Amino acid sequence: MKKTALYNKHIELGAKMVPFAGYDMPVQYSGVNSEHTNVRENVGVFDVSHMGEFLVKGVNALSFIQKISSNDASVLFPGRAQYAYLPNENGGIVDDMLVYMIAVNHYMLVVNASNIEKDWEWINSKNNFDVVLENISENTSLIAVQGPKAKELLQNFTEINLSKIKFYHFETGTFAGFNDIIISATGYTGSGGFELYVPNNIAEDIWDLIFKSNSQFGVLPAGLAARDTLRLEMGYCLYGNDINDNTSPISAGLDWVTKFTKAFVGDDIIKKAKLEGTESKLIAFELLDKGIPRKDYEIEDVDGNLIGQVTSGTMGPSVKKAIGMGYVKSEHSNLGSKIFIKIRNKSISAEIIKLPFYKS
Numbered sequence: 001m002k003k004t005a006l007y008n009k010h011i012e013l014g015a016k017m018v019p020f021a022g023y024d025m026p027v028q029y030s031g032v033n034s035e036h037t038n039v040r041e042n043v044g045v046f047d048v049s050h051m052g053e054f055l056v057k058g059v060n061a062l063s064f065i066q067k068i069s070s071n072d073a074s075v076l077f078p079g080r081a082q083y084a085y086l087p088n089e090n091g092g093i094v095d096d097m098l099v100y101m102i103a104v105n106h107y108m109l110v111v112n113a114s115n116i117e118k119d120w121e122w123i124n125s126k127n128n129f130d131v132v133l134e135n136i137s138e139n140t141s142l143i144a145v146q147g148p149k150a151k152e153l154l155q156n157f158t159e160i161n162l163s164k165i166k167f168y169h170f171e172t173g174t175f176a177g178f179n180d181i182i183i184s185a186t187g188y189t190g191s192g193g194f195e196l197y198v199p200n201n202i203a204e205d206i207w208d209l210i211f212k213s214n215s216q217f218g219v220l221p222a223g224l225a226a227r228d229t230l231r232l233e234m235g236y237c238l239y240g241n242d243i244n245d246n247t248s249p250i251s252a253g254l255d256w257v258t259k260f261t262k263a264f265v266g267d268d269i270i271k272k273a274k275l276e277g278t279e280s281k282l283i284a285f286e287l288l289d290k291g292i293p294r295k296d297y298e299i300e301d302v303d304g305n306l307i308g309q310v311t312s313g314t315m316g317p318s319v320k321k322a323i324g325m326g327y328v329k330s331e332h333s334n335l336g337s338k339i340f341i342k343i344r345n346k347s348i349s350a351e352i353i354k355l356p357f358y359k360s
Helices: 007-012 032-041 061-068 113-125 150-155 200-211 224-234 267-276
Strands: 016-020 023-028 043-047 052-057 080-087 093-103 106-111 132-135 140-146 170-175 178-184 193-199 219-221 280-287 298-300 306-316 321-329 338-343 346-353
Touching (some): 007 200, 032 043, 043 200, 052 061, 052 113, 061 106, 080 113, 093 113, 140 150, 140 200, 178 200, 200 219, 224 306, 224 321, 280 306, 280 338
Parallel strands (some): 043 219
Antiparallel strands (some): 016 023, 043 140, 052 106, 052 132, 093 106, 170 178, 280 321, 280 346, 298 306, 306 321
16 A cells, blocks of 8 residues: 555554555545535545646647547637636546646646556657657645635635635646646535645645644544545535546536547537436435435436436535435436435435535
8 A cells, every 4th residue: 555645644544544546545534424514614634645646848738638528628828727628539537637738838737645656657658749658647646625714714825816826727836835836726515715735745744734733723633435425515526436438527417528629539529418418417306305325326207217326425524415426327317306215125215406415
């Protein structure tokens, strides 16, 4: 198992550690519900240093990204980021990612931890644009400081005006006396906050500084389990659960980051799915009776016919409801439709609803 630069901090804090994407990662500290609630109300700090970061440089950097990314990177400017996915040649999804424009001819791709090696091989296989690719994942730590009080806390450590960093924007500058730190507002929780991209050798220093502000801001560490419940309440897809190599991005509802104004890998297949429709669609639902939906549970219609499968599910600590997402046959995907989740041989009624589950 690999260890992040903050591994010893998690051990000191008594975290429950689990294997995840090849890393020994903290799944929880005080408990999922308390960590989740603290992010919604105060500040939760996540070590997400297992994520992957690739640099793309060169005069053809934009052309290269346009080819491998579903979204239109031509609208980016230095300090702007966007959500996208890496399409494959079969109309599926290699991975979802963030694209940061650092400077002219200089970008950073942020990918999922479990896909770093696969993604790195994929983008290199598409590099006939003479761009310079650099995998900085092993040298980069990523600390996500999330919650409504995160801005006030972090403002103590930088002269960058954090109030001016809008969602999906970022600044690069000095933080706590350290130079060239990327401060990004691309959070995954729905409760505001920032992500700090820092070199491994200063990760512990920055982590400690944040936690020394504990009494004023209610800072608590948060693990992967709370990160999962937070993202699910927002209806954000998790690669490996809700999307994968065989998922049509149209079926997954990713039309909004699929731009046919330029050519990209697999665009003909994805465009056909957009025009003709897909056999299944990703839906969000909440249970109307007691139970907790889990990944791979069967979804049935009112007559007991199998129509789909749950991809993500939990008891939402903030919404205080059992919620989930899953794929159903498209004809059964209308908002307000009643479906049934098969839980321990019982069919539990549920309703298809509009995302997000959590509204701040």
